[in-house]
Amino acid sequence: MKDDYLWDxxxxxDPEIQKLEEILGTLRYQPWPLELPVSRRxxxxxxxxxxxxxxxxxxxxxxxxxxxxxxxxxxxxxKAISTPSSVEEKKPEQIIPKIVAPSPEVIAVNHxxxxxxxxxALSTREREEALLAKQQLMMALRLxxxxxxxxxRKPQNTTPANQIKNQHRVG
Amino acid sequence: MYATADMLLMTPEAxxxxxxxxxxxxxxxVRGVLDGDRDCFARLYDLYAPLVHGIxxxxxPRAEVDDLVQDIFLHAYKKLHxxxxxxxxxxxxxxxxxxxxxxxxxRSREMVEINDELRGSEAHDSRAAEILELIRxxxxxxxxxxxxxxxEGMTGPEIAARTGLTAASVRVNLHRGMKQLRExxxxxxxx
Numbered sequence: 001m002k003d004d005y006l007w008d009x010x011x012x013x014d015p016e017i018q019k020l021e022e023i024l025g026t027l028r029y030q031p032w033p034l035e036l037p038v039s040r041r042x043x044x045x046x047x048x049x050x051x052x053x054x055x056x057x058x059x060x061x062x063x064x065x066x067x068x069x070x071x072x073x074x075x076x077x078x079k080a081i082s083t084p085s086s087v088e089e090k091k092p093e094q095i096i097p098k099i100v101a102p103s104p105e106v107i108a109v110n111h112x113x114x115x116x117x118x119x120x121a122l123s124t125r126e127r128e129e130a131l132l133a134k135q136q137l138m139m140a141l142r143l144x145x146x147x148x149x150x151x152x153r154k155p156q157n158t159t160p161a162n163q164i165k166n167q168h169r170v171g
Numbered sequence: 172m173y174a175t176a177d178m179l180l181m182t183p184e185a186x187x188x189x190x191x192x193x194x195x196x197x198x199x200x201v202r203g204v205l206d207g208d209r210d211c212f213a214r215l216y217d218l219y220a221p222l223v224h225g226i227x228x229x230x231x232p233r234a235e236v237d238d239l240v241q242d243i244f245l246h247a248y249k250k251l252h253x254x255x256x257x258x259x260x261x262x263x264x265x266x267x268x269x270x271x272x273x274x275x276x277x278r279s280r281e282m283v284e285i286n287d288e289l290r291g292s293e294a295h296d297s298r299a300a301e302i303l304e305l306i307r308x309x310x311x312x313x314x315x316x317x318x319x320x321x322x323e324g325m326t327g328p329e330i331a332a333r334t335g336l337t338a339a340s341v342r343v344n345l346h347r348g349m350k351q352l353r354e355x356x357x358x359x360x361x362x
Contacts, residue, residue: 006320006345007327016353017321024322026299029224032237034216034244036209 201257204248212251216244219261222333223268225319229307230272233300239275243268262335305355306348313348316341 004011122130197218203211223243227236247264254263303322306314319325319334327345331338 006349007342009326017349020302020321020352021324023299024302024318025324026297027228027233027303027322029221029240029323031217031220032241034213034241036212036245036248 195258197260198257201251201254201260204251212248215260219264219333220244221323221325222261222319223264225323225325226265226268226315227272228303228322229311229314229318230269231275233303235275239268239271243271246271259335261333265334302356306352308355309348309351312344313351316344317348317352320345 005014006017197215200211200215200218204215220240223240224236227239227243231239243264247267254260303318306317306321308314309317315334316330319330320327325333327341328338330336331341334341
């Protein structure tokens with residue numbers, strides 16, 4: 001029965017254990033209020049703020065790039081196209097030298113535009129000069145073609161390997 | 172406090188019936204805390220503070236016990252989400268308390284002289300401190316069970332339920348520990 005008292009405080013009390021309980025009871029836990037931290041839950045506000053600012057920065061960068069791509073090439077094209085047309089309107093006599101030695105920019109931009117504007121601007125004298133220049137150019141081209149064909153024929157006649165080849169083909 | 176006070180007046184049969192109910196209360200309280208209810212943690216603190224106090228009292232100087240109890244419950248509050256089984260809150264916090272006591276001794280190895288002084292002053296304070304010192308000289312398994320029984324006033328079934336030990340282990344520890352304490356007390360009285 002004494003064992004029961006030690007185990008679960010039932011049965012006949014053991015005076016020695018009771019005395020020990022009485023003495024040691026002075027050391028028993030005294031309720032003490034627990035101060036918990038203010039918030040247990042983790043605050044996600046800083047993370048959200050960082051994510052939002054990153055998204056905003058990305059969006060702004062995207063908009064800026066789009067605007068830049070749309071606006072940047074336009075002045076260049078306008079410059080290239082407008083240069084000859086403005087010259088045509090204001091000073092028609094200065095066009096010929098520009099056609100003879102055009103700037104690389106003008107060639108690269110628009111050939112159709114140049115072909116359309118040139119015949120309308122030329123006078124009869126200028127047209128004759130142009131025809132003469134054309135004939136000279138054609139003559140030069142013919143001469144060049146002849147010379148090229150001669151050069152092309154020469155090695156065929158001189159090399160013995162080709163002869164053998166030809167003989168073989170004929171045979 | 173609620174469950175503890177009630178259980179002290181119960182018969183063994185009532186204790187056996189009450190244990191699953193108490194575990195259910197633990198589960199509800201732990202879930203409440205995880206849902207942000209601070210009052211639930213206050214109730215857990217009331218229920219388990221004597222257990223933690225007893226475990227620490229069996230291992231560390233009395234002057235350190237109250238602060239350590241607070242530290243352990245604050246730690247438990249922060250780490251409660253890591254507890255897998257809500258019904259195992261008792262064994263979990265008991266383990267935290269034992270580990271904290273080990274840490275305390277590890278950290279205060281350099282301050283052995285101060286601890287000895289504290290122990291000395293404790294021992295001469297009162298008869299209670301003297302007997303507590305005798306209990307502390309017993310093997311670890313016995314001293315924790317004896318402190319919970321004799322100092323904190325918990326019953327054997329209650330100790331088993333709170334610490335997660337089996338009732339048989341607690342019973343053996345109580346009887347063997349009590350036998351050794353009696354021998355030591357007799358030796359002291361003989362002097």
